[in-house]
Amino acid sequence: MAANPAKPIIEVLKQIVSKPYTMEYPENRESLTDNYRGVEKLDMKTCISCSACARICPNSTITMVDVDTDKGAKVMPEINIERCLFCGLCEEVCPPKCLVLTKSYDFERYDRREFVKRPEELD
Amino acid sequence: MEISSPFIGTFFAAISSLLSNYLNGTALAAVSVLAALVIFLIALSIIIIAFSYLFSWLERKVVARAHGRHGPTYVGPFGFLQNLADFVKLLSKEHIVPSSAERPLFTVMLPLMFGLFVIIMAFIPFTNAFVGINTSLALLAVFVLLSFSPLLMFLIGWTSGNKFSSISAQRSVIILVSYEIPMFLVVLAVAMLAGSFSLGSIVGMQNTGWFALSMPIGIVVFFIVLLAELERPPFDLRDADSELIAGWLVEVSAPYYLISLMLDYTRVLVGSLLVSILFLGGWLGPAPIPPFVWLMLKVALLTIFIMVIRATTVRMRMDRVLRLGWAYLMPLAVANLLITFMLFIR
Numbered sequence: 192m193a194a195n196p197a198k199p200i201i202e203v204l205k206q207i208v209s210k211p212y213t214m215e216y217p218e219n220r221e222s223l224t225d226n227y228r229g230v231e232k233l234d235m236k237t238c239i240s241c242s243a244c245a246r247i248c249p250n251s252t253i254t255m256v257d258v259d260t261d262k263g264a265k266v267m268p269e270i271n272i273e274r275c276l277f278c279g280l281c282e283e284v285c286p287p288k289c290l291v292l293t294k295s296y297d298f299e300r301y302d303r304r305e306f307v308k309r310p311e312e313l314d
Numbered sequence: 315m316e317i318s319s320p321f322i323g324t325f326f327a328a329i330s331s332l333l334s335n336y337l338n339g340t341a342l343a344a345v346s347v348l349a350a351l352v353i354f355l356i357a358l359s360i361i362i363i364a365f366s367y368l369f370s371w372l373e374r375k376v377v378a379r380a381h382g383r384h385g386p387t388y389v390g391p392f393g394f395l396q397n398l399a400d401f402v403k404l405l406s407k408e409h410i411v412p413s414s415a416e417r418p419l420f421t422v423m424l425p426l427m428f429g430l431f432v433i434i435m436a437f438i439p440f441t442n443a444f445v446g447i448n449t450s451l452a453l454l455a456v457f458v459l460l461s462f463s464p465l466l467m468f469l470i471g472w473t474s475g476n477k478f479s480s481i482s483a484q485r486s487v488i489i490l491v492s493y494e495i496p497m498f499l500v501v502l503a504v505a506m507l508a509g510s511f512s513l514g515s516i517v518g519m520q521n522t523g524w525f526a527l528s529m530p531i532g533i534v535v536f537f538i539v540l541l542a543e544l545e546r547p548p549f550d551l552r553d554a555d556s557e558l559i560a561g562w563l564v565e566v567s568a569p570y571y572l573i574s575l576m577l578d579y580t581r582v583l584v585g586s587l588l589v590s591i592l593f594l595g596g597w598l599g600p601a602p603i604p605p606f607v608w609l610m611l612k613v614a615l616l617t618i619f620i621m622v623i624r625a626t627t628v629r630m631r632m633d634r635v636l637r638l639g640w641a642y643l644m645p646l647a648v649a650n651l652l653i654t655f656m657l658f659i660r
Contacts, residue, residue: 199626199627203380206380206381206382211378211384215387
């Protein structure tokens, strides 16, 4: 026997009076979980230039580049976010915990070259 | 049959007394009638434009909510001015007529069809006093004029010289023509019950009880047929966008597209006005709310129901549409006619 023909209309009416599922993006953000992995952030003051992040990175995303600091020239990670798979291994191996994954996920750019982040940009 | 209404009559008297110092005799009468008609048309166009605007905004909102989306939000409060922005955009674009189109027919048909529905609106009473053309044959006039629309719609699709438009126009003609028969049978039952073709007296007869209660089959059949006549979903085979792109409007460019949108909203207004006048007691209602507001309230509820149906149903296949029309609605309409005759007339 056919189902109740009024049922779909009742369901749609319920949907109309309930809250929408979507949110207007730039103003309202989804609440993220604590272990969300977004764009990397580097604390240049505590970085010890150990290159552990560059070695463990599975996509070879991280290259160590020369940076001028107040304590002289050092090597620090330069990250190509375009190739990053946000696995969080660099964050795990970093001895002073200066390289962390933040909750930020909006890093869209018009030019793909802008995805290569210098250590100064990551700070 | 009288071709004057209290609404035009009051303006006629006022304007004619105003002009009586300057003009004489026939010139006075002619100018007064013309001025009264212009005033009526302004009132009518305010109603049509207000309804079109509110309907198009509310439809976007309601359908979006049914999908779990927000709908327009940025332009104005609750996105209320989004449609104004769209109208301005459509008006500022170029009007292109394809070289394969039959230029004179193609350019004249869409405004002509819009005009047809405005003329139909002139026959429909909004209250006892607010009628454009108050004749005792208004019901016949409305439905005879309504049956011109398949022809005009076919000409719009056919003259645009595009195969999609042509297919879409053929589909609309088939649906409109085959659904006209059950519609006329239901309207016949209404006229029989009221004993009159005048829309005013049909509403007057419903003082004791709505015709929707007297013939429950009738209103269901009429509403389904109306959805097909308005080519609203689930009968929107005319613009089945996955097959026919925009259907009969493929070659219709911006300012004309605006007219076609207005045309569709005006058709919805005409349709819901007809349902509320023929079945739901028109402007009759308890006293504190004025009659015009009662009518508009019923129209608003019906249009929201039409929107909800749009959000609920999927498009029907052509053969099933025709099968529904001929094999189910037509016998139901005949049954409604017979039952009405046996219960109320004999």
